[in-house]
Amino acid sequence: MPVKLPWLKGVFPALVTPFVKKTEEIDEDAYRLLIRHTLPNVDGLVTSGTTGEFPYLTREEQRRLVVIGVEEAGGKPVIAGCGASSTQEAIALARDAKEAGASAALIVTPYFLHPSDKGVYQHFYDIATTVDLPIILYNIPQVMDRYLPRTVVEDLADLPNIVGLKDSSGDLTYTMELLEYVSDRIDIFIGHDEVVLPALAGGVSGMILASAQVYPDVWQKVFRLVAEGRLEEARALQRSVQKLSRIFCRYGGGVAVKAALKMMGLDMGRPRKPLKGVGGALIHETRAEIRLELEKLGKIPVEEAAFEYPSGLLVERFGDLEITPAGLAAHHMRVGSGVAGEGLNKVQIDLVAGGKETPLGDAYALQLTYPLHGREALTAILEPALTVRPATLLLPTLPQKNLRQANMIYGPTQSALARAIVDALEAGLPSASGGTGGVKGHIPPAAVDGEVMVALATVHPRALDRHALYQSVHAAATQALAQAFSGARGEEPGTREEE
Amino acid sequence: MGYKTEWLKGIFPALITPFTPDDRLDEEAYRELIRFVLPHVNGVVPCGTTGEFSYMTLEERKRAVEVCLDEVSGRVPVVAGTGCQSTRETVALTEWARDAGASGALIVAPYFLKPTFNEVYDHFRAVDQVGLPFILYNIPQCAGTHFKWWTAEGMALDLDNAIGIKDSSGDLPFMDAMFEKVKGKVSIFVGHDEVVQPALAAGADGAILASANLIPDVWQRVYRAVQEGDLETAQYWQQRVQKLVRIVVRCSSTQAVKEGLRMMGLPIGDSRHPIMPGGGFKREDYGELRLQLEMLGKIKKAPVTYDLGGRQVETEVFATPQTPRTISGFTLKVGEGFAGPPFQELAHVDLLMGLKDGPVGRAIERSMAGWGEERGLRIINERPRTLLVPTVTIRTAKQRRLFYEHAAEGVNLGIRLSIEDGFLPEGILDDVALIANVFVHPAASIAKRVEFNNYKATRHAIRKALEGRPTVEELINEKAAARHPFRYAP
Numbered sequence: 001m002p003v004k005l006p007w008l009k010g011v012f013p014a015l016v017t018p019f020v021k022k023t024e025e026i027d028e029d030a031y032r033l034l035i036r037h038t039l040p041n042v043d044g045l046v047t048s049g050t051t052g053e054f055p056y057l058t059r060e061e062q063r064r065l066v067v068i069g070v071e072e073a074g075g076k077p078v079i080a081g082c083g084a085s086s087t088q089e090a091i092a093l094a095r096d097a098k099e100a101g102a103s104a105a106l107i108v109t110p111y112f113l114h115p116s117d118k119g120v121y122q123h124f125y126d127i128a129t130t131v132d133l134p135i136i137l138y139n140i141p142q143v144m145d146r147y148l149p150r151t152v153v154e155d156l157a158d159l160p161n162i163v164g165l166k167d168s169s170g171d172l173t174y175t176m177e178l179l180e181y182v183s184d185r186i187d188i189f190i191g192h193d194e195v196v197l198p199a200l201a202g203g204v205s206g207m208i209l210a211s212a213q214v215y216p217d218v219w220q221k222v223f224r225l226v227a228e229g230r231l232e233e234a235r236a237l238q239r240s241v242q243k244l245s246r247i248f249c250r251y252g253g254g255v256a257v258k259a260a261l262k263m264m265g266l267d268m269g270r271p272r273k274p275l276k277g278v279g280g281a282l283i284h285e286t287r288a289e290i291r292l293e294l295e296k297l298g299k300i301p302v303e304e305a306a307f308e309y310p311s312g313l314l315v316e317r318f319g320d321l322e323i324t325p326a327g328l329a330a331h332h333m334r335v336g337s338g339v340a341g342e343g344l345n346k347v348q349i350d351l352v353a354g355g356k357e358t359p360l361g362d363a364y365a366l367q368l369t370y371p372l373h374g375r376e377a378l379t380a381i382l383e384p385a386l387t388v389r390p391a392t393l394l395l396p397t398l399p400q401k402n403l404r405q406a407n408m409i410y411g412p413t414q415s416a417l418a419r420a421i422v423d424a425l426e427a428g429l430p431s432a433s434g435g436t437g438g439v440k441g442h443i444p445p446a447a448v449d450g451e452v453m454v455a456l457a458t459v460h461p462r463a464l465d466r467h468a469l470y471q472s473v474h475a476a477a478t479q480a481l482a483q484a485f486s487g488a489r490g491e492e493p494g495t496r497e498e499e
Numbered sequence: 500m501g502y503k504t505e506w507l508k509g510i511f512p513a514l515i516t517p518f519t520p521d522d523r524l525d526e527e528a529y530r531e532l533i534r535f536v537l538p539h540v541n542g543v544v545p546c547g548t549t550g551e552f553s554y555m556t557l558e559e560r561k562r563a564v565e566v567c568l569d570e571v572s573g574r575v576p577v578v579a580g581t582g583c584q585s586t587r588e589t590v591a592l593t594e595w596a597r598d599a600g601a602s603g604a605l606i607v608a609p610y611f612l613k614p615t616f617n618e619v620y621d622h623f624r625a626v627d628q629v630g631l632p633f634i635l636y637n638i639p640q641c642a643g644t645h646f647k648w649w650t651a652e653g654m655a656l657d658l659d660n661a662i663g664i665k666d667s668s669g670d671l672p673f674m675d676a677m678f679e680k681v682k683g684k685v686s687i688f689v690g691h692d693e694v695v696q697p698a699l700a701a702g703a704d705g706a707i708l709a710s711a712n713l714i715p716d717v718w719q720r721v722y723r724a725v726q727e728g729d730l731e732t733a734q735y736w737q738q739r740v741q742k743l744v745r746i747v748v749r750c751s752s753t754q755a756v757k758e759g760l761r762m763m764g765l766p767i768g769d770s771r772h773p774i775m776p777g778g779g780f781k782r783e784d785y786g787e788l789r790l791q792l793e794m795l796g797k798i799k800k801a802p803v804t805y806d807l808g809g810r811q812v813e814t815e816v817f818a819t820p821q822t823p824r825t826i827s828g829f830t831l832k833v834g835e836g837f838a839g840p841p842f843q844e845l846a847h848v849d850l851l852m853g854l855k856d857g858p859v860g861r862a863i864e865r866s867m868a869g870w871g872e873e874r875g876l877r878i879i880n881e882r883p884r885t886l887l888v889p890t891v892t893i894r895t896a897k898q899r900r901l902f903y904e905h906a907a908e909g910v911n912l913g914i915r916l917s918i919e920d921g922f923l924p925e926g927i928l929d930d931v932a933l934i935a936n937v938f939v940h941p942a943a944s945i946a947k948r949v950e951f952n953n954y955k956a957t958r959h960a961i962r963k964a965l966e967g968r969p970t971v972e973e974l975i976n977e978k979a980a981a982r983h984p985f986r987y988a989p
Contacts, residue, residue, distance in 0.1 A: 243988065251989055279843070279942025286989050356831040356858065365831065365851055365862035368936045369888055370874050376890070379849050382981035384837040385782035386969055391833035411985030422978040425971060448971055449828055466988050 005134060005163050007077050007103070008187045009205045010043030011219045013212035014051040014081075016254050016261070017065065018268035026061055028068060030268055034213060035072040037266060041216035043206070045069050046106060048081035050140060050168070051210040051254040055083075056272040062093060066100035077103035079136065079208070085112050087123045094131040104134040106166060106208070111144045121152050128161040136164040139174070140191065150177050157182040166191040166208050170249065172198060179203050193245035197238040200226040210248045210257045214264070215241055215297060244293040252282030260290050264299050288403035292464045305461040307398055309339070309348045317350045320372060320395070321363040321454055331358035336486075338479025341472030345465060348458040349417070349473065351480040353390070353451050364452045367393050374399035378410065380418040380455070388421045390443070392453040398461055405461055412466040413473045417455055420477035424485065441482040455480070500684075501654075501661030504632065506576045506602065507686040508704045509541025510718040512711035513549040513580075515756050516563055517767045524559055526566050528766050532712065533570045535765060539715035541705065541722075543571060544605055546580035548641055548667070549709040549753050554771040557588070561595060568600055578707075582607030582636060586622045590629060597631035603662060604633040605707070610642040616650045627658040638667040638690065648676040655681040665690045665707050669748075671697065678702050692744035696737035699725040709752040710744045713759045714795060743791035751779025759788055762819040763797050777977050782969070783837050786959035793817040793920075805829070805927055807854070812926035822966055829931060830857045834964025836913075836956030844945050846909065846952035847890070847938040850960035852931055855884065860932045862886075879907050880914055882928040890938035902939050905950040910935050912950075913957025922961055935960075 015038075018030035035045060047065040048054040054062065062081070069078040080097035082105040084090040094105045110123050128135050137156065139148040147169065156162050165182070167175050168191030175195075178188050183203060190199035193211045200207075200223065212219050218241050225234040248256050255275055258268045259282060270277035278287050294300045310317050314337050315325040328335060333354035341347050354360035367377040372395075380392035394417055400406045421443070428442035455477065463469050514536075517528035533543065545567040546552040546560045555563070564579045571577055579601040581592040586609070593604045609622050626633055635654055639645035645668060655661050664681070666674050667690030677687050682702055689698035692710045699706065699722060711718050717736050724733035747755045754770045758780060761767050769776055780788075792798045801818035804811055806827035816822065832852040839845030853859030863886045866876055879887045887907055893899050914933070917923040923931075935957060943949050963969070969977075 247989055276942070283842075284941055285985070289989050356828070361831050361858040362861055365853065365858040365934060366865065368849060368851060368934055369862050369866035369871070369876060369886065371866065371870055373870075373874070378890075379833070379835060381835065381983070382974065382978055383983045384847060385835060386777065386974065386977060386981055387833065387835040387963075388974060389967075389969075389971060391831075407985065411983050411987070415981065415983035415986050419978060419981075422974045426975045426978070429971070429975075445971075449967065452831065452833075466986060470986065 004187060005104070007044065008164055011041065011206060011212050011216055011223055012044045012046050012079060012189075012208045013038045013042055013216060014046045014049035014191075014208050014210050015069075015213055016258050016268050017048065017052040017057065019270060019272060021269055024272050026064065027269055028064075030266070031065070031068055032072050034261070034266055034268065035069065038213045038216045039072070039074065039076070041220045042076070042212060044077035044079060044103070045073055046079045046081060046208050049106060049208070050081075050108075050143060051257060052081060053254060053272055053275075054081045059089075059093060059096060063096040063100050066097050066102050070101040079104045079106050081106045083108035083138065085110055087126050090123070091127050091130050094127055094133055094135070098131060098133040102133065104136055104163065105131075106136045106138050108138040108140060109144050109146065109148045114146060117149050117152050120148065121155060124156050124162065125159065128156075128159045131161075133161065134163040135161050136166055136189070137162065138166045138168070138191075140168040142168070147174065150174070150181060153178060154181050157185040162186060164189055164205070168192050170195055172202065175199055175204065176202055193249050194242065196245075197222060197226065197234050200234075201231065210254060211241065211245050214244070214248075214257060214260050215299065218297075240297065244290065244297070247286055247290060247293075251286045255280070255282045256286065256290060259287050260294060263291055263294055284403055285407055288407055292404055296464070302462065307461060309346070309458050310350060310397060310456070314350060317456065318352050318454075320456075321352070321360070321367070323352060323359060323363060327359055328352070331355065331360070333358060333360055334484040336480040336483030338476035338483070340475035340479070341468065344460045344463045345468040345472045346460060347413075347469065347472040347476045349476040349480045350456040351453060351477070351484050353447065353453040353484055355451055360452055360454065363454060364391070364393055367395060367454065374401070376400070377454075378414060380414060380421060382415055382418045382422065386418075388418045389425070389448045390451045390453055392417070392421055392455060395454055395456050397456050397458045401461070405459075408459055408463045408466065408469055409457070412470045413457055413459055416470040416473035417457070417477045420474050420481060421453075423478065424481040428485070441486040443481065443485055500656060501658055501681075503684065503686055504662050506542070507634075507663050507688075510539070510705060510711055510715060510722050511542040511544050511578065511688075511707045512536050512540055512715055513544045513547035513690075513707050513709050514567070515709075515712055515753055515760070515767065516546065516550045516555065517757070518769070518771060520768060522771065524562055524566075525766075525768060528768070529563065529566055530570045532760065532765060532767070533567060536712060536715045537571070537574065539719045540575060540711065542576040542578060542602070543567060544578045544580060544707050547605055547707065548580075548607070548638060549712070549756060550580060551753055551771055551774075552580045552582070557592060560592065561599070564596060564599060564601060576602035578603045578605050578634060580605045580607070582609075584609055584611055586625045589622065590625050593626055593629045593631055593633065597629055601631065604631050605636050605665060606633050607636040607638060608642045608644045608646065610644065613643055616647060619644065619646075620650060620653060623654050623658060623661075627660050630660060632660050632662040634663040634665050634686075634688065635661060636665045636667070636690075637673075640667070645670070645673070648673065648680060651677060652680040655685045661685055663688055663704070667691050669694050671701075674698055674703070675701065692748050693741065696721055696725070696733045700730060700733065709756050710740070710747045712756045713747070713763070713792070713797065714740060714743070717795065740791070740795070743788065743795070746780075746784050746788050746791070750781065750784050754778065755780040755784065755788060758785060759792060762789055762792055764820060775977070775980065776973065778980075783839070783955075783959070786962065787955065789817075789819065790958075800921065805924065807927065807930055812924055814921045814924035814926070816921040821968070821970075826965055829854050829927075831859060832964040834960035834962070836958070836960030836963070838952040838955035838959070841945070841948065843940050843942045844948040844952055845940065846906070846949070846956040848910070848953065848956040848960045849890075849936040850957065850964055851934040852961070852964045854930055855932050859934055860884070863932055863934060877903065877907070880911055880933075883914070883923065884932040885910070885914060886932070886934045888934060888936040890936055891941060894941070898939065898941060901943050901946060901949050902937070905946045906937050906939050906953045909950040909953025910937060910957045912954040913961065916954075917958055917961045922965060
């Protein structure tokens with residue numbers, strides 16, 4: 001009967017490997033900084049795992065990472081990633097790791113060429129019987145394109161040097177199957193950040209996670225709370241990091257982790273090529289999302305934004321469009337305003353509609369040449385290739401300083417405005433009101449081709465709940481449209497004050 | 500032991516089933532479609548996958564087959580789709596088709612619940628007892644079950660009334676295994692429009708195709724060319740229609756075929772829900788399918804009058820029933836173009852078209868006299884005068900190259916081809932101006948793709964601006980289901 005290792009439990013970060021810009025050499029100082037940042041909240045370290053870009057590291061580099069890890073770990077165990085495509089190379093890496101002082105080796109299922117189940121067994125058997133170092137098997141089908149077969153694990157678990165298995169699949173049916181068959185002999189670790197809590201509750205011994213270098217404190221608490229049976233609190237914590245964990249698992253992996261660490265002041269450089277720092281697996285939009293989530297977690301300070309919702313006479317709010325109260329009146333334009341939502345989700349929409357021949361037609365065309373830097377207008381669309389009619393521009397009243405703000409305008413604000421317009425359009429059709437003509441307060445058919453609209457949108461710069469924002473914009477835009485289209489066209493707009 | 504019939508060869512369209520606006524079988528339109536394809540085909544298949552059999556009641560399926568049999572009246576064989584999920588229903592419907600006079604039945608692998616292969620075999624064995632010749636139908640994309648070669652072989656060799664196999668998987672190694680095992684014993688039909696020519700060249704007896712509703716004549720050419728050993732001609736035509744059939748096969752074939760037929764002037768309604776316009780067959784695919792049909796001569800030019808206020812310009816454009824015969828309102832027209840994939844290289848063009856002495860012309864002159872240079876605006880064409888505006892601030896040399904060289908070249912190509920095809924007639928080039936507000940993603944890499952996507956987006960945006968698309972009706976139909984990709988958090 002194999003003996004379990006007493007230290008093999010708890011929280012282990014799968015460390016990124018920092019590189020110097022341009023040369024792509026390992027940045028040892030940054031690596032030490034990173035380890036010191038995580039150390040208080042972890043039970044050990046994992047070097048050159050998948051998050052550590054092991055396939056891009058030389059054998060010597062991997063050995064060096066273990067050396068540094070052991071130097072910095074203050075006696076905590078260091079698990080060395082020793083993954084390789086060939087058995088021969090995996091053995092060499094494991095030997096290096098042992099000499100460098102590693103406590104165990106983490107070894108992935110052999111990849112690229114796909115060996116049979118027999119080949120997979122022989123791979124681990126050869127390593128375990130050649131090198132005297134505890135081995136943790138590693139299932140990560142997302143990159144290896146295959147599962148480590150449970151039946152193979154079942155047999156490998158009998159070998160004295162096989163002490164654990166890390167399952168990064170996120171497939172809890174597989175994790176449960178392993179717990180059923182081998183948890184009496186080896187320790188199962190969860191390697192998928194999105195399902196840590198259910199896996200712990202299901203009986204795994206610990207976690208090896210990319211995100212355990214970003215919020216090791218959260219995972220340490222989750223680990224202890226589950227051990228104490230305090231599931232309610234553990235659930236709340238897991239949920240607080242769910243989105244970030246999802247981003248790390250699905251939308252960028254180690255690249256996204258490096259982006260997060262950089263925002264927290266730990267510059268780990270870029271990944272090695274062909275991976276891009278941003279714009280590849282990690283897209284710009286997602287990187288902006290990481291910042292939002294780190295703010296929520298309190299990992300980085302929130303930028304306070306001073307701003308105001310437009311107030312005063314509604315007819316005086318369209319100066320940016322060079323539309324004056326007198327112009328509104330002279331050209332029989334329609335205006336309306338609406339406010340909805342609370343706190344970060346409060347939205348104000350000030351809307352103007354008018355004939356294409358009026359100065360509003362000029363303003364519409366001019367806005368698409370971007371005269372207001374940082375406040376670029378965009379077309380109201382339900383989705384790409386579904387532009388609303390009458391043609392409508394969305395013009396943010398606050399400068400869009402970063403993608404985080406832009407993410408709230410593109411998408412949620414844009415499509416909610418569009419939806420409110422099409423709703424108002426449908427209500428204005430004869431068919432929608434029993435065939436007798438338009439409904440008061442809604443867009444008449446004649447406006448579809450004859451008019452354009454511009455909606456000034458004031459969205460809180462720190463808004464982050466897209467669903468709530470969509471609802472607020474839709475409600476505010478609906479109010480604004482109702483007001484704009486309620487009076488007879490040509491009614492003196494100056495007489496209509498907001499609220 | 501199955502057998503090979505003399506009649507089961509050549510091109511068979513998998514007929515779409517037209518529905519009326521109130522969602523009933525549109526028998527008149529169905530007859531018109533059958534008359535349209537009949538001169539070019541060796542047989543027809545009513546109520547196949549493209550015929551939306553899975554959305555029809557048994558009574559409707561029977562009626563569709565009856566109408567088809569009546570309209571065809573013996574001129575070509577009629578192979579009725581009679582596959583159902585359960586053996587019991589499949590046998591009953593196949594018995595009905597036998598009595599109604601169908602030449603044969605096309606029977607899909609039982610789907611949704613995934614029977615094992617011996618269960619599938621016994622399903623077909625029960626069908627075999629009906630006595631109507633039948634074709635085994637492999638379409639893993641929908642049925643979820645991909646025949647193994649030994650299952651297909653067993654059925655073809657064991658069952659007395661098996662006369663063929665239709666393989667829609669597009670999996671040529673599977674098809675080659677069929678040739679190895681059962682060639683000459685039953686007919687082997689290809690059902691994947693993208694690999695028709697290679698399958699025929701390798702020995703397939705014929706094809707049952709969704710796109711044979713649209714281009715039966717082309718497929719007949721390909722079939723005959725292969726029979727005559729003229730592979731060069733067969734390859735030429737396959738390649739010529741490759742994009743069209745890729746759109747059909749990959750983009751919700753039934754709706755794509757229906758919209759294509761409608762563009763060609765046949766009175767065909769939409770697919771039944773949950774298939775819907777702007778769904779699998781996306782809005783951006785619409786323009787591409789249309790261009791392909793134009794290129795093949797399936798959509799004809801028609802005279803259109805542009806009313807520029809004081810003056811009228813006559814032109815000829817490839818017109819669909821949606822194209823207005825008089826176009827006015829040149830003060831300001833808005834068209835949106837969108838083309839992808841891939842994500843990083845997708846193109847999004849907000850296009851404004853309008854008179855030079857109107858809002859568009861004035862905005863161009865004012866911006867160029869003011870902030871134009873600082874913000875990276877550029878005039879890229881004089882006829883019509885065209886202003887290129889970057890949606891995203893250009894920061895790097897790579898972005899600059901992709902935007903001002905490749906995206907700009909794409910926009911200009913879209914304009915040039917719109918001039919050639921009549922949508923931008925010579926008579927308006929000195930009167931109208933364009934503003935193209937163009938999005939190139941900061942992470943874009945593939946230069947030619949940026950160019951192609953911007954060409955497509957621009958060409959379609961010009962047409963949408965002129966034709967007033969999307970229409971209010973389209974907006975209202977799709978407003979609830981519309982899904983803006985950036986509306987959701989990751």
